[in-house]
Amino acid sequence: xxxVMISKLAKENDFKFWFNxxxxxxxxxxxxxxxxxxxxxxxxxxxxLIFMNFFELFDNKIYLRFEYDNIISDEQxxxxxxxxxxxxxxxxxxxxxKPIIKKDELKLDLNxxxxxxxxxxxxxxxxxxxxxxxxxxxxxxxxxxAAKIQTIRQRTRNIFIFQKNEKLEHSEQxxxxxxxxx
Numbered sequence: 001x002x003x004v005m006i007s008k009l010a011k012e013n014d015f016k017f018w019f020n021x022x023x024x025x026x027x028x029x030x031x032x033x034x035x036x037x038x039x040x041x042x043x044x045x046x047x048x049l050i051f052m053n054f055f056e057l058f059d060n061k062i063y064l065r066f067e068y069d070n071i072i073s074d075e076q077x078x079x080x081x082x083x084x085x086x087x088x089x090x091x092x093x094x095x096x097x098k099p100i101i102k103k104d105e106l107k108l109d110l111n112x113x114x115x116x117x118x119x120x121x122x123x124x125x126x127x128x129x130x131x132x133x134x135x136x137x138x139x140x141x142x143x144x145x146a147a148k149i150q151t152i153r154q155r156t157r158n159i160f161i162f163q164k165n166e167k168l169e170h171s172e173q174x175x176x177x178x179x180x181x182x
Contacts (some may be wrong), residue, residue, distance in 0.1 A: 006030065010061045017084045021077065025068040029084070033060040038138055041131035042096055043083055044068070049130055052149035096135055099126040103180050110164065110172060116145060117168055121158040121179075125151050133158075136178045140171045
């Protein structure tokens with residue numbers, strides 16, 4: 001049922017968002033493939049992200065779902081709607097603090113499959129972690145195809161699936177260096 005609704009929204013809209021804020025903030029977005037996710041995440045770094053899904057759809061579109069552990073105020077809802085309705089224009093990505101990620105908490109597998117590489121991250125949950133990661137992926141122009149983010153007991157377990165291409169293969173060490181802090 002949700003898949004049909006999301007597909008229909010993606011077919012009819014280049015960009016669409018909706019959210020629910022009853023028990024916690026749940027934000028869903030259909031957007032162009034090269035949508036800068038880091039801007040949304042950085043604007044919500046004061047909230048506790050507990051779950052995120054990212055799926056590549058069709059016609060160069062993506063579906064994003066963010067679940068936060070918080071309920072936002074009416075003023076925050078208004079600001080979020082303004083940001084999303086402006087299509088992020090005029091929004092400057094604020095400086096994102098580099099999270100602490102140990103080398104053994106990061107696993108990059110360029111041979112995950114013939115077409116995809118996999119990045120696994122199991123680290124302490126930190127404010128701004130996902131915004132930082134998405135900003136790095138965006139800077140390196142990596143093509144993210146799928147992501148599964150889960151936070152349980154102050155630990156985040158993340159899986160990112162990237163399209164395997166020359167950019168990724170040439171920036172492997174740079175990616176690791178930008179992510180690890182120890």
